[in-house]
Amino acid sequence: MFFGVKFKSLCLWGFNHLLAKTGLPVWMLGSGADRLRADVNRLLAFLFHQGILDEQFLQLQQLQDESSPNFVSQVVNIYFQESEKLLRNLRSLLMERKLSDYKNIGIHINQLMGSSSSIGAKRVRNVCVAFRAASDQNNRTGCLRVLEVLEHDYCFLKNKLHELFQIEQQRILAGGVGYPMQN
Template identity: 80%
Template sequence: MLGLSVDRLRGDMNRLLALLFHQGVLDEQFLQLQQLQDESSPNFVSEVVNIYFHESEKLLRNLRALLYVLVDREFSEYKKMGIHLNQLMGSSSSIGAKRVRNVCVAFRSASDQNNRAGCIRSLELLEYEYCYLKNKLHELFQIEQQRSLAAAVRYPVLQQRPNHHT
């Protein structure tokens, strides 16, 4: 019975991963990250991804703040935006967050053209893709945690008491 639960959870994980790859949310870099995880570091992927989310939250806040104060001719603000976008593109690439990275590329293009309206649209799309990625990876890690717990559960063997009836 317990094996079925572990197999079901493994299947749920595989289906969710397949969906994320099919949708272009993740790419092969995520699989390479998973290959670095082993018994000595069973939470490696979730730890790396949590660092990514922590750092990305700061970058998104900075991008929002820059766009809020941006006037069309403030080239230095666009330059700062480009720096934040490069960081977000790099870290997104490193964990295999393909759609987030692709939106960063488009955002960077709008920023390079000093296109405030394009930057605003790109930021909205970036926040949407980022939240979708975060929710789906959170779901994936919850299933992985449940699978690990289910696999680790060991039921004690019940010992039969000797029958002392004579």
């Protein structure tokens, strides 16, 4: 009897643990992989259609394989860390009341534009182009306006890519653990 109670609570823990990790009941894990793959494809199609991402993101995905299954998310997370530093620096340079340092602003914009291009962040890259134009004209007001757009588009990109990676992780878990359906 004791063994049965212990086993039952362990199984319940396992069920709750898998439910918490994937958001899916255990019996759906094996069949949910196809649905999750469709969710990934829909989200990617949306991001491409809206001009958030471009084909460079697909090229980045092609570099991922079994030996480095988290390659894309690791590269993108490094991009997020570095981009947030650049955005903070840009805001701080523009908030100085005296004279904005347009040379350093240009350097930061070029770094952000290059790293955005390398991961396929098309919309962020395009906003950087507009930011660079305002910076080249020493237009502080224009730079501040474009910075607002840049921060908004960056946050949108970050949220959507985190959503994409979460779905992808759920898909991997669902595909890797197959449980037969119980009648």
